[in-house]
Amino acid sequence: MNLPELVKNCKRIGISGHENPDGDCAGSCCGTALYLRKIFPDAQVDVYLEPMQECLERNIPGSDTILHDVTGNEERYDAFIILDSTPERIGAAEILYKEAAVKINIDHHRTNPGTAGAHCFIDGHASSACELVYDLIAKEQIDADIAKALYVGMVTDTGVFQYSNTAESTMHAAGHLMSYGFDHSSVIREVFFERTYRQAKVLGTALAQSELALDGKYIFCCFDAETLRKLGAERKDLDGISAQLLLTEGADCSVFFHESEPGVWRASMRSVLITDVSRAASLFGGGGHVHAAGCTIRTEIGAAMKAVREEIEGQLRNAGVI
Template identity: 30%
Template sequence: MEYGEINRIFEENDKFLILTHKSPDGDTLGSGFGLCYFLRDMGKLANVVNSDGFPDRYDFMYAEYKDQDFEPEFIIAVDIADVTLMGSGLAKYQQEGMVDLCIDHHISNKHYAKLTHVEGQTAAAAHILYKIFKESGRKLRDITAKCLYTGIATDTGCFKYENTTPETHMAAAELMAYDIDFANVNRKMFDVKSKGRLKVEQAVTGSMEYYLNDKCAMITITTELMEKCGADPAEFDGLASIPLSAEGVVIGITVKQRHKNVYKISVRTTEEMDASAFCGLFGGGGHIRAAGCEIRGSLEDVKALLIEKAGQVLGI
């Protein structure tokens, strides 16, 4: 879809519901709230929903947000590659034909919406929205710019991941020209951690396991560990980068327990391996260097399966 077509959709409809993915991160929330504020500034009605609620660490994006009372007429999913990523709280929107438009940057997008706009080479969904907003010619409020900047910064690892391009930097620079206190955003997103989060980092780093001639590193985060450390599950953005930080590792795997016998898998890889293709073996997907999936079973079985498939891909 062309940006002009998407802007026409914004113009021609009045009541929007914006869906964000479960276990929300900075990009899905930055995209969701950025779009919500943009639509409200057009005089439209718009709400943002999430299956797991909105984590406190992102409260600077939604501090002034209040739900509006209306029945949605147009449903937009942002940064959601697959309906299963909506979570149980948004189950009714997972039915075929429920989502009118999906705006996403994952190459593994399942094209479940009536209309889909995917830019697999763009670093963040928030960057796509910024390009759409620029095309409209409308001026953004500072809060909208702050949301979009947060989405771009978090999905690029503060601009250090290889999905960062010159275009990414230029978009970020333009958003920094607004009154957004970007230094404080970056500090809150990347430097400030709770005591519980630091305890978890210490625990998983100390117990990291190596496989396949040390080309695969794995950390495990159980609900028991989270409870023991007193950490909120919403605080775990960025932990997935720990296994790949070990020298010589080609694939870093983070196994995080969601429920009994249900595990969220986050994969990070070097240029020697396609993370999205690997997670696709388990029904997941994402980006070439960062992807995820969900696997059911005992912890031992889940780990054994991941190691087996990684060995097959690596030829070990």
């Protein structure tokens, strides 16, 4: 069954994605919402997401209708769609999903095992949740706003069509979306390359403090709360640091650690070719993709960094590159 079929008799439809929404998460949620509002004008379609970066808000049509708080919206949804995430990662909206009559999960994380009782559209090979949504909707209903929202997610999750998750199908879909006439050049500049001055300073510090290990194959950096405070860095200023570290010649794997709250650390992991960073992330209950993953660390950070490094080292040794 396709997506419109599944929700066609639903009067109230909820949509959500993972915490700290990125371009793919927000683009797929808003693109799906715009599409469902268009084909079912009598239905109420609500999107629940945490606040996102301003550049995403500016470039994702429909983001101005996002709800940040489930309080006051406890009325049961007829259908609830989770995009780019598992139910456990959507925060407070999980309760709304659990109570919905029709549950739908659309995701491209290969660590998503699929959810019992839900209609699952999960393809770990898809470039983005946005590409999955593109495949699931009726092409003749796409308009410039829907196209732009989905294009944002394809651009951000493929690193502007650079990463190995970019397939011929991705380029076909993106090319078709471009034909709706939004300013695709400014989308790419604003959602992928542009950074605030503070983000530039934070990134510069991360690059300067980075360490190279394992014969230059592993590059990492760790910011504790004190460093973050001195830099005046917020969570949104830390996106993209692991990807920038990975641009170092010879590196196959990068990890950026930071203390997100006292004693709680986030690790963002990227790799080029050999290292499967989802395995390193899963050491601490995290997950993601082969070349992009993350986890939350609640144990002593020195020991955790050592465990991550040993996992990467084991993989590089098995591959015979160190």
